[in-house]
Amino acid sequence: MSGAHRETGRRARRRTRRARRAVAVVCMAIAAVLGTSVYALSAITACSGGVTTVDAAVAPELAPAVSAAAGAFNGADHRARGKCVRVTVRAAGPAGVAALLSGQIPAGAGVRRPDVWVPDSSLWLRMLARPPRAVGGPLARSPLVAAVPRSRASGTPGTWKGLLDAAEPDERRSRAVRLTLADPSRTGAGIASLLIAREREGDASFAAFARSVRESTAPDVAGEFGALAGTAARPAPVLAVPEQAVWEHNRKDPAAAVQAVYPQDGTLSLDYPFTIIDDRPGTRLFERALRGGEALGRFRAAGFRDPAGRAPGAFARTAGLAASPPAVLAEPGPALVRRTAQEWARLTLGSRMLSVIDVSGSMALPVPGSRLTRLQAIAQASQEGLALQPDDTDLGQWIFSTRLDGDRDWRQTVPMGPLGGRIGSVTRRRRILSALAGLRPKPDGATGLYDTVLDAVRYMRRTYRPEMVNTVLVFTDGRDEDPGGPTLDRTVAALRAGRDETRPVQIIVIGFGPDVDTAELRRLADATGGSVYTARAPQDILRIFGEATARRLCAPAC
Structure with a gap:
């Protein structure tokens, strides 16, 4: 080989190494931005014959070590059936994947089905009526x-x-x-x-x-x-x-x-079992890599025992742990x-929701194909959804527009408490049904969304009940229109500043009608680990209630 060719080859190899380092930096940036997810992506190398990708959902505490092992695996250019195998790793709470596999989460709820699943425990597999057939032994303990x-x-x-x-x-x-x-x-x-x-x-x-x-x-x-x-x-x-x-x-x-x-x-x-959901080409190769010495070393370095129960060597030198x-x-x-x-679910599961309903002037607009206004459609769906809640559900109701209560954009219509509890001579359930039936739009009212959402979340955080799922449920047909209120950036910053992962309060937004600014609403919901749904017809709202309830099993990593 000529000197010129050798020099060209060295330059090409240097470029490849630089490209790999650049991709690694990008991968770390993606993980930092997404927070709850860790991704292992392959270096960009020539790959004749195409690429097959294996998506692995891994328990969050093990995901960084599996991601690092996947990066090494991808860099080795493994092939299966003539194609390069690339593995992506994402941190996923095991409850969400289990709910997906058991059919509790509808196909349209936005939860991705993995090819490989590594839950934190094989107990999840024992809870499934039809567990996956290809369940390997533990990767770590x-x-x-x-x-x-x-x-x-x-x-x-x-x-x-x-x-x-x-x-x-x-x-x-x-x-x-x-x-x-x-x-x-x-x-x-x-x-x-x-x-x-x-x-x-x-x-x-x-x-x-x-x-x-x-x-x-x-x-x-x-x-x-x-x-x-x-x-x-x-x-x-x-x-x-x-x-x-x-x-x-x-x-x-x-x-x-x-x-x-x-x-x-x-x-x-x-015990972190390696579980194959979809036996794609390359999944077995990846499993063998995770059972190899290099991957086991990564798991030990992260504080896990090996599949046989042997402790990391560092445990013998670490106070507070036993080898x-x-x-x-x-x-x-x-x-x-x-x-x-x-x-456990029967004994402890409860819901605590503050329902916040938009009554601005645009809620008087008709819903195409029906005789209902937007507000009537939301009230009707809410009445039907209320019938699905047990008496020990804590529920309160606010309405909002602009200047509903002096300078304040919202007003409480029903105070928070159990649906089965009494307010005066009637139950709270009956009082809420009556309040829904009596909702009227404010003819000249705009949408004071941001300060209402902030006050609602602050109220739920201040009165937080740890034995319940604490949620602010917002119904709106548009975007914030209150020039005297906070900006979107200030609202998002305030929501994030008050967030406490040990006392989570999520915003669930149901946007109704064609004027909804989904991007704006998503920023509000994301600041609390919540979610946004859009509805075009009244029947969509009841479907969304079901999807939102199902996603509680996997939030915030859905």
Whole structure:
């Protein structure tokens, strides 16, 4: 080969390396912008014969390590059936994928079906009536432990039985510890905690346990650590968390490091099974890569045990963690897993909604193809949707336009409270139905959307109830038209500034009619992790109610 050709080849290789580095930077930027998602994209290299892409939805805590492994896999130019295989990895809450596979989320709800799923626990697979057939073994493990402030570790019961007894008051004593769980409807750690409680408590005591801990349930594992604030308080805080979460917390916040208590009566582990939903070319190649030494090294570096339960070498040198494997409980069967999850839902699930309805002048416009005005259509659909809510749903109602109450753009029509509760001589349900029937547009009213939404979210955050899903439900047919109110940028900034992941209040916006500014509404909803729907006909609104309810299972990572 001539010198000129050798020099040309070196330049080409340098260009390829620079291109790969540039793509890596772009990938990190995408992950930073999207926040809840991690993407592994391939370097742009020549690929004759086309490309096949494998979409992998991975439990958020494992997703960064899987993403890094996928990046290495993509860079190796694997091929299947004559095509280059490229893997994309996204962080996805396991509840959303499980709801999708079980048919709870409608096909049109905007939740993407993955080719590969790595949930945090195989318990999700046992809850499915028709689990995927191609379920591999675990990629990693993380046993459930009790995390406590180090100053209180010596006084913490050393068994789950002791912890559960200490967390539940009775007629003779108050509870000695405040046990916090991750939401069992959204996390494998939460489900595992419930199953341990059921095993230790039995049927009669389980209901009492569920009622006693529902107020201290966090949305996810990361949110549990918020319960450690004010560690001198009584009762003492105890978190049921995966061991890896202790590793991650102590690494990020060593000043507030916690101790992992490994229950002597045994525990369950998160096991991160590699699950093939759609056996596309290349999925088996990727699975083999994730079971290789390089990927296992990435998982250990992130604080996970290997599939056999062996701890990362760093655990032996890390205070607060133990390298030896804990005692293991028997794995629960599918029937017990489903029953326990269903019982928790019946005992604890509640909704708390503030309905905010636009009554500006444009709501008097007719709905094409019907005899209804826009406001009448929304009121009619809301009345039908109300019939679907149980009596223990907390609901309040506001209406808004401009200057409805002095200089204020909104007015309360029904105060917040349970639908079955009474307001004077009638139930709140009856009062809301009556208020809906009496809605009238304000003829000269504009749309004071931004300050109304801000006040509604602030109210729901101020009066937050942790045992309920707290939502602001906004009905509008247009965009903000209040020159005296805040700008969109200021409103979004204020919503973000007040956001607390341990006390989430989401905005669900239903835009009705052809004048809706979807981009504007989406910015408002995104600032709270909420969602936007558009309706063209009254029947669309009831469908949207169902979709919005289904998406609660996977928010905010849908």
